[in-house]
């Protein structure tokens with residue numbers, strides 16, 4: 309009888325752990341049809357054709373497509389290509405406004421792989437750590453991953469993190485056509501909306517690969533680019549594949565940045581990833597090093613005093629202005645509605661169905677029922 313109760317408790321505990329952590333196949337808030345994961349979306353897809361009817365790409369700069377984002381030996385410096393000549397435009401977000409503020413960003417997730425030692429999943433592990441420390445960050449989400457793990461995206465939103473776009477397939481954007489760039493941004497925005505009810509206003513180009521053509525297309529679909537402060541790439545994604553980078557070496561490098569950071573007149577934005585167990589563990593260890601020196605980690609929207617979301621998938625800003633990054637001092641709660649988290653105005657061009665599932669509620673209910681079962685199991689054990 310006693311062994312039966314122990315088995316019952318074990319089953320309940322396993323059930324509880326499962327309920328608290330969304331898994332990759334649980335996609336209740338997914339609506340409609342998405343492009344093939346991790347491939348550049350087709351531009352003859354009826355949905356993208358429909359979207360592009362509302363986007364004027366005709367005046368895009370005539371800049372040749374790159375080969376996989378590789379910098380050619382010589383190119384016109386006027387195209388302002390960040391990865392090749394470090395050039396930025398005034399609308400690019402590359403620093404935080406105030407000294408000692410840290411724009412905390414995690415790219416390429418959500419990653420739902422199980423992190424064995426913590427019995428959690430990579431992104432979930434990081435979310436739990438940030439929540440314990442009462443910190444919020446910006447998650448630059450790959451659209452394919454949002455479609456794969458929408459409940460993790462919903463959890464990021466529920467915890468007050470900023471959701472932002474990191475393209476559908478993570479290709480170098482300068483290597484894609486104008487229509488492909490638009491499709492990469494719009495499909496990712498839709499997948500994030502389907503999971504969270506929020507349309508992101510910011511995006512980060514994979515590898516920081518952005519030139520004036522990419523900027524033009526992004527602006528045409530209403531998105532503001534965020535890169536990172538030059539010199540503050542942690543290279544955490546290389547742990548495990550390049551022996552030069554280890555958890556220890558990244559912590560040492562980050563520590564060596566502190567005097568430089570404290571001397572900056574602005575804040576700074578780092579590049580980190582919620583891509584592997586090593587990267588999320590390292591991320592949690594960098595935080596106290598900076599916090600001990602009075603540096604305040606926060607989302608990018610917060611550190612630039614910007615508005616993280618907009619009210620529709622396509623916001624017509626024209627190409628003479630960009631969505632404001634200084635129009636609001638508020639940072640919406642994760643449960644805020646789409647309408648209350650809009651950025652610059654503009655007509656709703658493409659109405660899209662609202663999410664059908666509230667994953668936060670689902671998780672709460674799941675956790676609640678698990679707790680009740682644990683209590684029942686313990687009571688029955690004590691009666692033995």
Ligand SMILES: [Zn+2]
Nearest residue numbers: 415416514515
């Ligand atoms: Zn990336």
